[in-house]
Amino acid sequence: MKTTGPWTRAAAAAGLLKDGEARPTVFAQMSARAAAHGALNLGQGFPDDAPPTAVSEAAVDAIREGRNQYPPGAGEAVLREAIAEHQARWYGLRWDPASEVLVSTGATEALAATLLALVQPGDEVITLEPFYDQYAAIIALAGGVHRTAPLTSRTDETTGDLVLEVDEDALRDAFSPRTRAVLVNTPHNPTGLMLAQSTLQLIADEAARHDALIVTDEVYEHLTFGAAHRPLASLPGAQDRTISISSAGKTFSVTGWKIGWLTARPELITAITGVKQWLTYSSGAPFQPAVAAGLAMPPSAFHELAEDLRGRRDLLTDGLREIGFRVSVPEAGYFTVADASPLGEPDADALAERLPAEAGVVAIPLTAFYREGQAGAATAYLRMAFCKSRATIEQALEKLEAWAAPRR
Ligand SMILES: *Cc1c(COP(=O)(O)O)cnc(C)c1O
Numbered sequence: 070m071k072t073t074g075p076w077t078r079a080a081a082a083a084g085l086l087k088d089g090e091a092r093p094t095v096f097a098q099m100s101a102r103a104a105a106h107g108a109l110n111l112g113q114g115f116p117d118d119a120p121p122t123a124v125s126e127a128a129v130d131a132i133r134e135g136r137n138q139y140p141p142g143a144g145e146a147v148l149r150e151a152i153a154e155h156q157a158r159w160y161g162l163r164w165d166p167a168s169e170v171l172v173s174t175g176a177t178e179a180l181a182a183t184l185l186a187l188v189q190p191g192d193e194v195i196t197l198e199p200f201y202d203q204y205a206a207i208i209a210l211a212g213g214v215h216r217t218a219p220l221t222s223r224t225d226e227t228t229g230d231l232v233l234e235v236d237e238d239a240l241r242d243a244f245s246p247r248t249r250a251v252l253v254n255t256p257h258n259p260t261g262l263m264l265a266q267s268t269l270q271l272i273a274d275e276a277a278r279h280d281a282l283i284v285t286d287e288v289y290e291h292l293t294f295g296a297a298h299r300p301l302a303s304l305p306g307a308q309d310r311t312i313s314i315s316s317a318g319k320t321f322s323v324t325g326w327k328i329g330w331l332t333a334r335p336e337l338i339t340a341i342t343g344v345k346q347w348l349t350y351s352s353g354a355p356f357q358p359a360v361a362a363g364l365a366m367p368p369s370a371f372h373e374l375a376e377d378l379r380g381r382r383d384l385l386t387d388g389l390r391e392i393g394f395r396v397s398v399p400e401a402g403y404f405t406v407a408d409a410s411p412l413g414e415p416d417a418d419a420l421a422e423r424l425p426a427e428a429g430v431v432a433i434p435l436t437a438f439y440r441e442g443q444a445g446a447a448t449a450y451l452r453m454a455f456c457k458s459r460a461t462i463e464q465a466l467e468k469l470e471a472w473a474a475p476r477r
Contacts, residue, residue: 076210081315083209084441094202094436099421108378108425109457109465111385114258114403114434116279116456117323118377120363127325129363140354142346144172144330152330153360156313160303166285170337171342175327176288176316181207182249182345183284183312185330192249197235199438199447201258201286214412215440218243220260222446224395230235231408233260235268250282251275254303256289259438259452260406260448261399263296271334273304281313282337289402291320291371294379296400302332309334312341317360319403320374354468372444378403378455381462384433385455388466392473403456406435408448412476417451428472430465 080086093101095111103110114153120127122347143149146166164170173179180203188194192313198217208215217242220233239365251272255264264272276283280433285302290298302311331341382398386405389396395408412418417434425431435450444450455462 076206079143079209079212082301083215083221085205085209088429091346096231097239098378099433100432101423102425103431106425106429108429108474109203109455109461109468110466111234111455111457111462112429112431113363114319114456115324116322117458117461118456119322121366121374123324123366123370124321124359124363124454128355128359131358134168136355136358138354140172140351140357143342144170144353145354145357145361148172148328148330148357148361148364151364152206152271152332155364156300156332160300162302162308162313162332164332167334169332169338171331171333171338171345171358173329173331173345174349175318176286176314176329177203177327177330178345179314179316179331179341180252180284180286180389181210181315182209182341183253183350184211184213186340186344187282187312188249188339190246191210192430193245195240195243195251197240197254197257198440198443199259199435200252201254202438204252204254205440206219212250213249214247216243216245216248217440217443219443220262229395231395231406233262233397233406235262235264237268237271240268241271241275242472244279244281246279248276248279248281250284252284252286254286256287256293256298256399256401257416258289258402258434259404259433260397261289261404261475263293263298263400266299267297267302269301273301273307276310277306281310283307284314285311287313287315288319290315290401291414292375292378293401294382294399297403312337313457317356317363320371321360321363323356326353326360328356328360348384362363381455381457383464384459385453385462386460389453389469392466392470395411407451407453408449409451414471415449417447418450421451424472429468430472442477 099112147155188211312333318324432451
């Protein structure tokens with residue numbers, strides 16, 4: 070029986086398959102390994118936290134009230150209105166909830182439907198590298214050509230910490246007459262980097278010059294530890310060519326609910342809906358009013374969520390630094406990047422394989438976010454999640470300390 074299809078063919082052409090097969094993602098593999106070894110899981114980015122009570126209570130109420138059948142394909146009106154109000158209140162962006170907002174099955178579906186709707190075979194799509202692993206897969210499925218702009222790394226002279234940065238020249242050079250879209254993830258997974266104002270402006274300028282679309286992945290927009298998030302759509306002239314994507318999963322600690330959304334001009338919404346309606350049609354009826362309640366929370370409630378996470382970022386990064394890793398201190402998100410080479414471990418792929426058994430801790434090698442052979446210095450880097458309970462982080466640090474002691 071033939072077991073290949075359009076994705077396998079596209080993925081093989083893009084070099085995404087090993088031995089002709091789609092492997093389980095590194096996150097699934099590492100979570101399985103965590104379970105097998107009873108190891109602490111700092112790998113996959115799902116939080117230990119409970120959602121805000123207002124959000125979980127609203128979902129329970131919605132189920133009890135009988136809101137359990139297919140919601141409208143574009144999303145419940147109450148949620149579309151809450152998304153439009155959120156964009157206006159936080160960013161000064163005006164979107165019409167009836168024609169410029171589309172609710173999706175997580176940011177994942179919004180990204181997939183957007184690229185499948187708007188990228189033709191041979192079109193180029195630019196991302197940073199490292200990148201969230203779904204991007205390469207969907208660009209391949211759409212038949213697009215993936216162009217990347219690598220992040221660079223250096224050591225901060227005063228702190229000795231690892232600093233990851235955008236190479237603006239490389240980003241500018243990635244644009245070409247065939248650029249159809251630039252897919253911008255800020256705050257960034259896996260690094261927690263927030264793009265500087267100059268980088269956002271460069272992207273807006275180059276996209277305008279090449280008449281390219283801007284697709285944003287802003288799922289960490291509220292989990293910032295210093296400067297506030299600035300959406301690309303809010304730059305002068307950028308809103309008409311931008312599809313802004315976000316999700317409730319990370320902000321409200323409900324990654325299993327899979328409620329996401331996008332905002333864009335009506336003609337783009339129409340094109341994307343043309344794909345989205347045949348993927349899932351709609352989803353998450355009782356979760357939609359609950360997410361609407363979450364988006365309407367006062368700013369102080371969002372700041373408390375981020376502040377709490379910032380404490381756990383500091384716990385993990387301070388602990389890893391003491392153990393002997395060279396760490397990056399992320400500006401946002403769920404993850405820190407740790408360089409294991411000071412501990413005599415220059416190969417993070419091999420280290421991530423051994424750590425669950427040797428130390429009882431699971432981490433993800435940063436190579437999972439690069440194309441084959443493109444990781445450079447990052448082959449020694451691990452991604453570790455701090456969206457876990459303080460107790461989990463403290464135990465993981467104790468285990469890593471015991472593992473590292475003989476290596477220093
Ligand atoms: C988690 C994550 C997503 C997926 O969001 P869902 O709403 O769970 O589909 C997309 N992009 C990035 C960068 C993420 O970290």
